[in-house]
Amino acid sequence: MRKNIIMNKAATLLKKSIAIIAFLAILQVCHAQPLREKTNRLTDSVSEVYHVLTTNKYVKHGLYQALFQHFQPIATGMYENDKKAGIWRFYDPTGKLMQTYDYSTRLASFEAPEDTTSNLRYLLDRELRPGDKVTKPIKTGGRYFGYLNYLRLFNLPEAYQGHPEVELNEVKTTVELLISPGGRLADYKVHINNGAQDNVIKMNTNLPDEEDRVFTPATLNGEPVACRIIIRAYITENGHLDFY
Incomplete structure (x- = not known):
């Protein structure tokens, strides 16, 4: 009886290990996918630079930046399979930090005071x-x-x-x-x-x-x-x- 319990636990642990390894393998494949840089104009003074999957030009993945007059970052963060992920930082055109937002927790950790x-x-x-x-x-x-x-x-x-x-x-x-x-x-x-x-x-x-x-x-x-x-x-x- 005890031997059967041990074997069942071992089998369960093996299944969990296989699932974890498979999940990590999927993540590695996603991150290893070749990317292509794209640019787009948001307004007459702001453009964006981001990356998409080579296999799907509509899926954003990797670093994203929005730039004022082509050089001043006003938004920086990461995309993971077309979804904003992790901490993003947002600035005004002078480079002043306006907000820090964590898309993982859906919470703003900083909001600049109004003036x-x-x-x-x-x-x-x-x-x-x-x-x-x-x-x-x-x-x-x-x-x-x-x-x-x-x-x-x-x-x-x-x-x-x-x-x-x-x-x-x-x-x-x-x-x-x-x-x-x-x-x-x-x-x-x-x-x-x-x-x-x-x-x-x-x-x-x-x-x-x-x-x-x-x-x-x-x-x-x-x-x-x-x-x-x-x-x-x-x-x-x-x-x-x-x-x-």
């Missing part, structure tokens, strides 16, 4: 009273890289293109995002004000990347609340949006 130079403003859909404690909504990617996808989805409507009365550098442009108490993107608008009229362009909230619909919601006295994020932007010569 007067920020292009973002926050409006709660509640009336504040003295003593209220408020936290702002937080976007994975920080206050620069994390919001680039909203800007890059915009293209100047044909009604504005080539219009003699519209000087793009004189047009006041803001992006307005409404974040629900559940931390979801509920509304997305672009305001274009040429001094005489405020035109509102309603954008589609069904963004292709699910990550762009998710936020850590704002709170009021510990309770999640709706909040509007206002982003100061400008229209580029190519009819796109960019940060000031």
Whole structure:
């Protein structure tokens, strides 16, 4: 009886060992797969450099970098089979660290304090009273890289293109995002004000990347609340949006 128990334990241990070895072999094969470098433009001022599998150009794997003006990193991290993995760091165009985020634990270990130079403003859909404690909504990617996808989805409507009365550098442009108490993107608008009229362009909230619909919601006295994020932007010569 004791001999049978020992043999069963040995068999179980052998199966576990084989499973572990097989798993490690799969990981080694994944990491050993040949990669190919690709580049892509996110906005008129930001490009990205990343790697894809040679066998599948749609699967990102390995080092990822987003670069401002082709040299200043604003996002660095690793992909593993098309998924962000481990610790990523996000910066502003001057190289200041804005956020450190661990995709393994889904937690931000650092978020840069807000200051007067920020292009973002926050409006709660509640009336504040003295003593209220408020936290702002937080976007994975920080206050620069994390919001680039909203800007890059915009293209100047044909009604504005080539219009003699519209000087793009004189047009006041803001992006307005409404974040629900559940931390979801509920509304997305672009305001274009040429001094005489405020035109509102309603954008589609069904963004292709699910990550762009998710936020850590704002709170009021510990309770999640709706909040509007206002982003100061400008229209580029190519009819796109960019940060000031």
